[in-house]
Amino acid sequence: MSYAQDVLAKLKEKNASEPEFIQAATEVLTSLEPVFEKHPEFEKASLLERIVEPERQIMFRVPWVDDNGKVQVNRGFRVQFNSAIGPYKGGLRLHPSVNLGIIKFLGFEQIFKNSLTTLPIGGGKGGSDFDPKGKSDREVMAFCQSFMTELFRHIGADTDVPAGDIGTGAREIGFMFGQYKRLKDVYEGVLTGKGLTWGGSLARTQATGYGLVYYAQEMLKDLGTDFNGKTVAISGAGNVAIYACEKAQQLGAKVITVSDSNGYVVDEEGIDLAAVKEIKEVKRGRIKDYLNYRPNAKYVEGAGLWQAVKVDVALPCATQNELLIDDAKALVANGTMIVAEGANMPTTLEATQYLQENGVYFAPGKASNAGGVATSALEMSQNSQRLSWTFEEVDEKLHNIMITIYKNSVAAAKEYNCEIGGKTNLVAGANIAGFMKVADAMMAQGVC
Numbered sequence: 465m466s467y468a469q470d471v472l473a474k475l476k477e478k479n480a481s482e483p484e485f486i487q488a489a490t491e492v493l494t495s496l497e498p499v500f501e502k503h504p505e506f507e508k509a510s511l512l513e514r515i516v517e518p519e520r521q522i523m524f525r526v527p528w529v530d531d532n533g534k535v536q537v538n539r540g541f542r543v544q545f546n547s548a549i550g551p552y553k554g555g556l557r558l559h560p561s562v563n564l565g566i567i568k569f570l571g572f573e574q575i576f577k578n579s580l581t582t583l584p585i586g587g588g589k590g591g592s593d594f595d596p597k598g599k600s601d602r603e604v605m606a607f608c609q610s611f612m613t614e615l616f617r618h619i620g621a622d623t624d625v626p627a628g629d630i631g632t633g634a635r636e637i638g639f640m641f642g643q644y645k646r647l648k649d650v651y652e653g654v655l656t657g658k659g660l661t662w663g664g665s666l667a668r669t670q671a672t673g674y675g676l677v678y679y680a681q682e683m684l685k686d687l688g689t690d691f692n693g694k695t696v697a698i699s700g701a702g703n704v705a706i707y708a709c710e711k712a713q714q715l716g717a718k719v720i721t722v723s724d725s726n727g728y729v730v731d732e733e734g735i736d737l738a739a740v741k742e743i744k745e746v747k748r749g750r751i752k753d754y755l756n757y758r759p760n761a762k763y764v765e766g767a768g769l770w771q772a773v774k775v776d777v778a779l780p781c782a783t784q785n786e787l788l789i790d791d792a793k794a795l796v797a798n799g800t801m802i803v804a805e806g807a808n809m810p811t812t813l814e815a816t817q818y819l820q821e822n823g824v825y826f827a828p829g830k831a832s833n834a835g836g837v838a839t840s841a842l843e844m845s846q847n848s849q850r851l852s853w854t855f856e857e858v859d860e861k862l863h864n865i866m867i868t869i870y871k872n873s874v875a876a877a878k879e880y881n882c883e884i885g886g887k888t889n890l891v892a893g894a895n896i897a898g899f900m901k902v903a904d905a906m907m908a909q910g911v912c
């Protein structure tokens with residue numbers, strides 16, 4: 465049994481109730497096998513045993529009062545996974561499905577994603593099982609203030625910088641920031657995704673979606689083509705999905721699907737993004753309301769998006785494990801050229817392998833969705849300098865970072881001979897490239 469396999473076996477035993485964390489760790493550790501053959505010093509330093517154990521895991525009670533005067537209680541989390549290359553950095557997910565295993569999977573992915581950005585940020589993640597859907601602004605504020613009343617003692621601009629993720633948008637970041645400032649009596653860049661009048665960065669809202677398309681553009685370039693005239697399927701209708709759609713449309717693609725947790729829309733004439741933005745960003749409505757704007761479109765309740773349409777490009781931008789083996793088989797049968805993940809771990813391990821082995825060029829979210837956290841790090845840079853860059857300046861830096869992530873992933877894959885289905889194995893390349901910088905820092909910093 466190899467070093468990585470031995471550590472993985474122990475990890476599965478020790479974290480048996482955390483399937484998503486085991487899934488994320490299985491993908492990374494399997495990719496790293498050839499690295500440990502070349503670097504036996506890593507095993508001697510028990511590097512893997514240390515990197516798979518979070519530096520700190522914080523769980524706390526979050527009591528708040530709803531609009532009926534009833535006291536509600538939620539559970540809060542922050543996993544400070546790895547600070548070898550910088551302060552912990554990662555989003556806050558507010559969704560009823562949140563538990564420690566989900567936050568550990570997200571935090572583990574964040575270590576290598578943040579490393580790939582080439583910026584000085586470590587890996588962390590947090591959130592709560594609070595569901596903001598259907599709550600009043602006052603209820604969301606009450607929750608966010610209570611959440612931050614516990615979290616503030618563990619974070620800071622040079623310690624741990626949370627941001628958005630599922631269920632955490634500009635509204636939630638605002639309420640959390642206001643509470644932090646009151647408690648700490650400090651005005652600092654402790655959160656990213658802030659409003660533009662109080663320290664936010666231009667292009668941060670667009671960054672994850674734009675960055676995903678910039679990365680996918682590099683993939684298409686290596687296939688001798690581009691987005692112009694391509695048919696694209698996108699899942700989700702939130703921050704990542706909306707701005708992936710916007711950039712793909714700007715590059716000449718026809719996006720024909722979006723979805724939410726109730727169902728999906730197919731609009732063969734091309735998604736009306738202004739309608740999606742109004743439904744989701746303004747009215748906080750359901751995607752089925754799209755038919756009120758585009759009566760010729762189709763709405764289908766439930767899952768099934770990936771088997772419903774024939775597309776050149778698939779961009780899963782909703783949630784983990786949304787693209788399963790039968791979806792992968794449908795994409796292959798329909799001749800899909802590339803799958804680039806906008807969400808974190810949306811494709812199961814089995815589906816990923818099937819897509820790669822059958823010639824679909826596949827990008828893991830830790831590489832292709834890194835534009836969000838990269839731009840968060842650019843927001844931190846602007847805060848440190850007490851400056852604000854223009855949209856064009858930030859967008860150009862973002863584009864260059866995504867090109868660098870792609871090139872570094874390809875280079876690492878080539879160095880370790882990682883090919884699959886006749887194409888570069890970007891999963892292995894991203895995991896290796898992301899790991900090496902963290903490994904180098906951990907080896908230099910001693911047993912810690």
Ligand SMILES: NC(=O)C1=CN([C@@H]2O[C@H](COP(=O)(O)OP(=O)(O)OC[C@H]3O[C@@H](n4cnc5c(N)ncnc54)[C@H](OP(=O)(O)O)[C@@H]3O)[C@@H](O)[C@H]2O)C=CC1
Nearest residue numbers: 629630631672700701702703704724725782783807808836
């Ligand atoms: N925001 C960011 O900066 C980044 C986010 N990501 C990842 O991208 C993905 C989307 O995040 P983001 O756009 O920020 O989140 P949002 O909350 O803005 O949007 C999430 C979208 O996914 C849908 N969704 C959520 N859970 C499920 C589910 N269980 N089944 C089906 N659909 C679901 C939501 O539908 P509904 O409204 O019905 O809940 C919504 O349309 C997540 O995996 C996140 O971790 C990755 C990098 C950066």
Ligand SMILES: N=C(CCC(=O)O)C(=O)O
Nearest residue numbers: 554555627628629837840
């Ligand atoms: N949710 C995010 C963004 C994190 C951040 O901007 O710190 C992610 O990279 O998954």
